[in-house]
Amino acid sequence: MVCTMEPTPGAATPARLRTTPSWLLTQTAAHAARLVAEGLGALDARGYHYRLLAALDEFGPASQADLGRRCGVDRSDVVAVLNELAAKNLVRRSPDPADRRRNVITLTTAGRRELHRMGDTLDRVQDTLLAPLSPSERDELNRLLTAVLDHHSGR
């Protein structure tokens, strides 16, 4: 879905906007989000799902709070996403014997399989997104964005 409400061709966008980094960033991100939504949507998933599955795959079983911290997802949102993932048997949620406050979230085999499928479609999405950039330009973009991101994070 999403047909993007971007400035329509034929109607010039104000220069004040075109030259503002925050505008460039949010507009480009909107395109990225749209493409990601389309890609993951075909797999009946959203960005949040991929994030959590990726963290589970890379770091192994974890508590919900850990997952949220790693992926930048609020605790309350983690709950909802995990409910959905668990309903599809992509993860298992079991109480942590060592700390009864926690749940241990484990990636299932089906979950790992889905993760890979999502990863593949996301790879294609990146390519579509960055189509106009050369490999070195893509690297440079990644570098700059990472710098900004690191700066505004805990570091």
Add this chain to the structure above:
Amino acid sequence: MVCTMEPTPGAATPARLRTTPSWLLTQTAAHAARLVAEGLGALDARGYHYRLLAALDEFGPASQADLGRRCGVDRSDVVAVLNELAAKNLVRRSPDPADRRRNVITLTTAGRRELHRMGDTLDRVQDTLLAPLSPSERDELNRLLTAVLDHHSGR
């Protein structure tokens, strides 16, 4: 207020995410949006308000449909934002004698003044956002984002 639900320091973010352009983009954009919201919020405004005012200032009076097309804002959202701007006397909405379907939206003196105030705070926001980048890096980022944006737009 938005305190950003970013990956918490101490908890590593999955490499799969850290190296994915679309993730870098949306996360950075989230920071940008947060900073913009804080800045404009202090002036009791939002991004949409700035966009429309900027277009009016740069291109003069326009119809609502034109404004929406120029700024990438849906017609229905333009209505709401214009209601708010008109309530504050920042714009005037009058029927177009030449085409009775349209309204002619005009920037008022107060509107132009507010626009400048917003522009000033947004300038500061850009500086905060891009703090870790050198001037040439900022230019490069702008260039790359513009390329991606142009590619995915009407061109």
Add this chain to the structure above:
DNA sequence: ATCCAATGTTGGTAGGGCCAACATATCAGA
């Protein structure tokens, strides 16, 4: 014991980005 911190949950909120439908008005072609 006590108090503070962390965890999982529920239930909101806000902004940006859309869509469908409608009445009214315009315009181009038959």
Add this chain to the structure above:
DNA sequence: TCTGATATGTTGGCCCTACCAACATTGGAT
């Protein structure tokens, strides 16, 4: 000139990401 396709302003609604507040339960530290 009649007519069907289009454009415009409006209303009402939906979704996703990003948060926040509050609460009960469980751990930890003192």
